[in-house]
Amino acid sequence: MNARSTDDENQMDARLLTLDAGNGALKAALWPEAAVAAFGAAPTASAPEPARSLRLEWGAADFDARLSELLAEATCALVSNVGGPARADRLAALLAAASVRDVTAPHGLDLSACRAVHTIGADRLWAARGAFERTGSPCLVVDAGTAVTVDAVVVASGPRSGVAAFAGGAIALGPDLAARALGAGGAGLFEVDVRRDPSSVPALGRESAEALRAGVVHGVRGAVRELVELVHTQAQLDVQAPRLVTGGAAVLLLAEPCAVGPAARHEPWLVHLGLLAAHARAGVR
């Protein structure tokens, strides 16, 4: 029989859940508290791995049930949401029902290089924070999901000297969205499934489906190749600056020849790591 006090439980069993609420799906991960504390203490320590994770499409019939299963194991949650207030409310209700507290900390990034900062997607900021935490240096972040974002993270000067600064970036079509847009664009066009091995997609499509797939896969790869070079240059990043790639469509970009360049690093949990870092450091203070 376990007869621990509430304090002991908080110490030993505090389980943090991170939620990356994107447009296509919710990505949830449960983190061991010890790994999170270690991550918060050292900027370049190796990244923790979630104990469990889940990807749930918003329309899934078992969405609430499967998320609730994970929520049952959590005590606190950290949330990034780009789906607007309705999604935020839906998540808040599920958290409340499971007695999970939302303890999301401020991202802490310097945004003085940007305008209309309240319109910047939370996931871009959290991925930027996660990337800076992983590299400890200026870097480039590519997040490939519904949209593909290519952003630069630099080091702030002036009053917030030394902290990570979000320098801005570009928002382009992700593969599914591009395929859907093409499908809706003309009588002879239709939506193709692009979720297959990107290394086996010929650019020389010999029938319509193949041609559409070629345009989406190589079009997205080409757009990213151009954007990373331009964003890298315009943000005045060092040639050696790391390029971190995250999101469900990362595989498409990382297939050889790598659209992000030879310095690309796959970091599947960047948004979550940004949330964890801000939380861990807020706790340390």
Ligand SMILES: Nc1ncnc2c1ncn2[C@@H]1O[C@H](COP(=O)(O)OP(=O)(O)OP(=O)(O)O)[C@@H](O)[C@H]1O
């Ligand atoms: N196995 C795969 N191979 C190639 N592409 C894939 C694969 N799985 C997912 N994708 C692509 O990844 C994208 C979805 O990525 P991800 O799961 O990060 O984001 P999402 O949840 O759809 O988007 P968001 O985070 O914007 O909500 C889709 O465009 C899809 O085409």
Ligand SMILES: CC(C)(CO)[C@@H](O)C(=O)NCCC(=O)O
């Ligand atoms: C670009 C997406 C869709 C990527 O998920 C998201 O970050 C978002 O909705 N952004 C709003 C616009 C902006 O980031 O400036």
Ligand SMILES: [K+]
């Ligand atoms: K995303």
